[in-house]
Amino acid sequence: MVRQSGWALAALLVVGQAGGAAEAGRLIEEVWESAHLDGARVGFVHTTVQALDAGGSRLRATATLELNLRRRGSALRLRREFGTDESADGKVLGVFLRQYHDRDRQLALAGVVEGPILHVKVDGGRIERRLRWSEDALGVRGLEHLFEKRKLSPGDSFTFRRYEPTFNTMVTVRVAVKDREPVLLPAGRKDLLRVELTPEKLVVPGHSVQPPGAVWWLDSAGVPLRRQTDLDGLGTLTLTRTSKELAQAAGTAPARTTDIGLTTLVPLNRAIPQVHSARSILYRVRVRGDNDAGSAFSRDSHQEVRNARGDTFELLVHPVRGAQPERGEAEKPGAEYLASCYYLDSDDARVRSLARRAVGEETDRWRKALRIERWVKGAMRVDNAAPTVPAGQVARLLRGDCRGYAFLTAALCRAEGVPSRTAIGLVYVERGGRPSLGFHMWAEVWIAGRWLGIDATQGRGGVDAGHVKITDHSWHDTPSLTPLLPVTRVLGKLAIEVVRVEPGLN
Numbered sequence: 001m002v003r004q005s006g007w008a009l010a011a012l013l014v015v016g017q018a019g020g021a022a023e024a025g026r027l028i029e030e031v032w033e034s035a036h037l038d039g040a041r042v043g044f045v046h047t048t049v050q051a052l053d054a055g056g057s058r059l060r061a062t063a064t065l066e067l068n069l070r071r072r073g074s075a076l077r078l079r080r081e082f083g084t085d086e087s088a089d090g091k092v093l094g095v096f097l098r099q100y101h102d103r104d105r106q107l108a109l110a111g112v113v114e115g116p117i118l119h120v121k122v123d124g125g126r127i128e129r130r131l132r133w134s135e136d137a138l139g140v141r142g143l144e145h146l147f148e149k150r151k152l153s154p155g156d157s158f159t160f161r162r163y164e165p166t167f168n169t170m171v172t173v174r175v176a177v178k179d180r181e182p183v184l185l186p187a188g189r190k191d192l193l194r195v196e197l198t199p200e201k202l203v204v205p206g207h208s209v210q211p212p213g214a215v216w217w218l219d220s221a222g223v224p225l226r227r228q229t230d231l232d233g234l235g236t237l238t239l240t241r242t243s244k245e246l247a248q249a250a251g252t253a254p255a256r257t258t259d260i261g262l263t264t265l266v267p268l269n270r271a272i273p274q275v276h277s278a279r280s281i282l283y284r285v286r287v288r289g290d291n292d293a294g295s296a297f298s299r300d301s302h303q304e305v306r307n308a309r310g311d312t313f314e315l316l317v318h319p320v321r322g323a324q325p326e327r328g329e330a331e332k333p334g335a336e337y338l339a340s341c342y343y344l345d346s347d348d349a350r351v352r353s354l355a356r357r358a359v360g361e362e363t364d365r366w367r368k369a370l371r372i373e374r375w376v377k378g379a380m381r382v383d384n385a386a387p388t389v390p391a392g393q394v395a396r397l398l399r400g401d402c403r404g405y406a407f408l409t410a411a412l413c414r415a416e417g418v419p420s421r422t423a424i425g426l427v428y429v430e431r432g433g434r435p436s437l438g439f440h441m442w443a444e445v446w447i448a449g450r451w452l453g454i455d456a457t458q459g460r461g462g463v464d465a466g467h468v469k470i471t472d473h474s475w476h477d478t479p480s481l482t483p484l485l486p487v488t489r490v491l492g493k494l495a496i497e498v499v500r501v502e503p504g505l506n
Contacts, residue, residue: 025050025060031144032247033227035067038235043067044247045239049141052085058093059086061140071401074385082165084139092139095120097165109165109479120168122479127342129479134161134170147222152193154179168480171211172200183217183226186242192217192225202485209489234263234492265436266426269497272435272466275428276458277504280318281465286495287311296489298425298469301450314499317465320450322366333446336476337419343407343475344422346414348392354379354408355415365418369445369454370461372412377459380405388481402441405456409443410475419446421474423453424487428466437468437496439487444472465501 029049035042043066052058062083069076079100085093095118097109111120111131118133138146138160146160156177164171178194198213214229227239272281287293294308297315306314340347346355358375359368379398386400391411394404406422413420423444426437442455442463451472453463470490473483 025052028056028059029061029141029144032242032244033239034242034247034249035065036238036240037067037069037231041249042069046244046247047140047144049144057088059088059141060084061086061144063140071384074383076385082140084141084163086139086141090139090142090145091135092137092142092163095139095163095165107479109168118163122342127479129168131168132170137161137163137170144224145222147195147216147218147224150222152177152195152218152222154193166480167202167482167485168478169202169482171202174198174200181217185225185240186246190219190225192219209485211488230492264491265429265431265438266494266496268428268435268437270435271430272428272498272501274503275466276460276464278465279502279504280316281498281502282500283315283317283468284497284499285313285315287490288493288495290489290493296470296486298423298471300469302423302453302463302467302469315468317468319463319465319467320452321462322452333419334474336474337421337446338414338417339476340411340414341474341476342479343390344411344414344420345390345392346411348390348395348411350395351392351408351411352415354395355412358412359416365445366447366452368416369413369418369420369447369452372409372416372418373443373454373456373461374459376405376409376412376456380408380456382457402457406441406443409454409456413443413445420444421451421472422483423467423469423472424484425467425469425471427455427468428464435498437466437494439491440467442467468496 027048028051029047031047033045033047035044046064047062049059049061052060060083062081065078065080067078069078081098082096084095087093093113095109095111097107099107107122108124109120109122111118113133116133116135118131120129120131121127122129143162154177157175159172159174161170161172163169174197176196176198178196180191180193182189183192195216195218196213197216199211201208201210212230214227216224217226218224223241225241228236230236272278275281285293285297287296288311290296291310293311294305294313297303297305299305301320303315303317306316345351354375355372358372360371362368362371381399382401383399384401386397386404388403389397391407394400394408395411397404400408410420410422421444422441424441425439427440429436429438442453442457444451444453453467454461455463455467471483471486475483
């Protein structure tokens with residue numbers, strides 16, 4: 001549900017049949033909430049429940065989130081519609097998700113519950129998935145009325161399950177009922193019951209992530225009048241029940257709205273001179289509240305973790321230069337690193353055409369990758385407000401942020417027979433003379449037994465020691481944003497110092 005997906009939104013910002021197809025019916029419930037991020041008005045949530053048949057036995061509940069934000073100076077307007085088809089007694093029959101950037105739809109997902117399975121289709125059936133489903137999972141309407149059906153007292157606790165569409169998975173949420181406390185509402189101060197909701201950890205290959213919790217404040221009838229969650233690295237998102245007029249007025253996003261591209265920067269203790277030519281850089285990293293912080297960052301030929309102690313470790317970044325063969329036998333990458341997939345759709349006609357244009361008559365795989373890096377750098381236009389879309393769409397837009405650059409670079413490489421994936425992490429930047437690391441994505445290609453980084457946003461013929469890697473992914477078999485999930489583990493929790501810089505030859 002939109003209100004419980006703030007952590008998914010954070011990851012997205014630093015990425016059918018049941019549901020969307022049927023006609024809407026008569027409106028039987030409607031709720032408006034204003035949205036504030038760190039006190040600044042940024043948008044609203046509009047929740048509706050409609051009857052899809054005359055008897056009201058089949059209901060459609062839709063929660064629409066609209067946010068107006070800024071990222072690195074660019075206006076960013078997001079619209080996300082998540083809904084469930086439910087029976088009158090609250091059983092979920094189907095789910096749907098539609099994400100928009102301005103007026104352009106960038107993702108459409110629909111699923112039908114078939115006994116213990118959720119049959120999900122993405123983009124009208126282009127991709128299909130079958131996931132385990134819990135019969136007791138709550139839909140949008142069920143969660144909206146969850147506390148109205150219970151007589152709550154401080155000290156009560158229980159759990160419920162819900163579906164998280166952004167990462168296409170089921171989530172278990174623990175509920176703890178606290179005491180009543182005064183809360184300031186548009187109509188004045190009121191004593192409300194505090195309820196804390198804590199999702200259980202999500203696990204993806206090589207990583208586990210604890211999503212941030214939420215706090216709801218309920219009136220005596222169990223109706224949530226205010227909800228709040230921390231978007232790690234972005235701020236505190238607060239939703240307050242109000243009128244349609246006040247909620248829509250909150251969607252104007254005044255100029256003082258925080259720039260999320262700046263708030264997620266990780267400041268460094270000193271500048272790194274000639275970062276692009278440095279042989280290596282030793283960083284001291286702290287991930288606040290993480291007792292196994294060293295496991296949050298990749299360990300490969302690009303970098304190594306040293307002296308890990310609880311929430312602190314050292315990270316030595318020493319990028320591989322050029323395509324020198326690795327000594328010994330190296331395991332070859334799997335077929336998924338050459339296969340076309342949802343976000344890296346290398347079989348797209350436009351992608352294939354641009355790949356051929358970029359490489360020309362070159363046959364060497366490393367030089368192909370470098371030509372593609374250079375071509376994307378010259379052809380693309382930086383647009384920090386661009387949507388997160390598959391490479392085929394990027395190939396037509398030729399604009400985007402680092403995700404668009406990385407998707408297009410990796411897809412062009414696959415189209416030319418070069419195994420590729422994306423790397424997600426941080427990159428050295430200086431904003432207003434202040435040295436920092438900013439969240440970033442680039443591509444990697446398999447050459448001579450190693451994964452080598454290429455970054456088309458810079459176009460320097462590879463990556464440098466200013467690229468700090470968190471994770472990598474082939475994007476195979478995943479139309480969701482699950483590959484971004486490891487970022488949420490460290491977002492808003494990092495403190496990084498430069499310990500030592502080994503200069504290059506020039």
